[in-house]
Amino acid sequence: MSFADLKANILQRKDKSAKGEIDEAIKPLIDLINRHPDYVTTSSCSGRIVLLWGVKRQSRFLFCTHSPVDRIPLVDIPLDGEVWLRCEGMILHVKCRTIAGAAALLTRAQQAGLKHSGIVSCGEHPVIEIRSADAMAVPYAVDGKLLPMDTETVLRLCNQKFQNNLKRLKQFEAMLTLAFTKSDFE
Numbered sequence: 132m133s134f135a136d137l138k139a140n141i142l143q144r145k146d147k148s149a150k151g152e153i154d155e156a157i158k159p160l161i162d163l164i165n166r167h168p169d170y171v172t173t174s175s176c177s178g179r180i181v182l183l184w185g186v187k188r189q190s191r192f193l194f195c196t197h198s199p200v201d202r203i204p205l206v207d208i209p210l211d212g213e214v215w216l217r218c219e220g221m222i223l224h225v226k227c228r229t230i231a232g233a234a235a236l237l238t239r240a241q242q243a244g245l246k247h248s249g250i251v252s253c254g255e256h257p258v259i260e261i262r263s264a265d266a267m268a269v270p271y272a273v274d275g276k277l278l279p280m281d282t283e284t285v286l287r288l289c290n291q292k293f294q295n296n297l298k299r300l301k302q303f304e305a306m307l308t309l310a311f312t313k314s315d316f317e
Contacts, residue, residue: 134169134228134256135168137171137226137256138165138171138226141171141173141226142165142171153175154175154176154177154197155177155197156177156178156197156297156300157175157176157177157221157223157300159304160223160300160303160304160307161175161223163304163307163308163311164225164236164307166311167311168228169227169228169229169232170225170226170227170228170232170236171225171226172223172224172225172226173224173225173226173258174222174223174224175221175222175223175224176197176219176221176222176223177197177221177296177297177300178197178218178219178220178221178263178265178293178296178297178300179195179196179197179218179219180195180196180198180199180200180216180217180218180219180289180293181193181194181195181196181216181217181219182194182195182203182206182214182215182216182217182271183214183215183217184208184209184212184213184214184215185212185213186212186213193206193207193208193214194206198293199289199290199293199294200286200289200290201286202282202286203216203271203282203286208272208275208277209275210274210275211274211275212273212274213270213272213273214270214271214272214273215268215269215270215271216268216269216270216271216285216289217266217267217268217269218265218266218267218268218288218289218292218293219266220247220262220263220264220265220266220292220296220299221245221261221262221263221296221299221300222260222261222262222263223260223261223262224251224258224259224260224261225258225259225261226256226257226258227256227257227258227259228256229257230250230253230257232257233250233257233258233259234250235310236259236261236307237249237250237259237261239303239306239307239310240259240261240303242306243299243302243303243306244263244299244302245261245262245263245264245299245303246264247262247263247264248260248261248262261303263295263296263299263300265292265293265295265296265299266292267288267289267292269285
């Protein structure tokens with residue numbers, strides 16, 4: 132299958148995320164990348180602040196927002212296991228027509244400060260993961276009991292990480308806008 136056909140198939144798929152739609156903050160970047168003939172985005176998150184219960188595939192969101200927060204909402208805390216307050220940076224997966232195109236996009240991401248990015252698949256059409264390092268995790272509750280913490284400070288730090296993440300996202304978008312206008316990108 133040609134890359135153009137593969138891209139068309141991917142872009143026709145229904146959004147499988149729990150939210151069911153693309154985060155507003157990352158949508159302009161996704162649209163920009165998807166307009167380029169050599170790239171197609173396959174998954175994304177603009178960054179989020181969550182209360183997460185459980186481990187790996189057994190985990191469940193108790194709270195999730197893609198915006199800064201001024202308080203942690205009241206939620207039912209499970210009586211078993213750990214609950215973590217997490218601030219997670221943006222993540223974006225992009226399928227590329229060529230390895231050279233993947234390397235070019237990855238270079239721009241790293242120049243924008245998205246240092247935790249890399250090539251995750253080197254098949255016929257390589258996939259790169261673009262990821263922000265702006266993240267943190269704090270234990271929030273264990274076995275139904277809230278842990279003592281300076282909530283105001285923790286939320287201030289979460290929001291700082293979240294804002295840094297959005298700044299890098301916009302910086303990457305601006306760099307790509309400029310790079311894509313040059314005919315020799317790749």
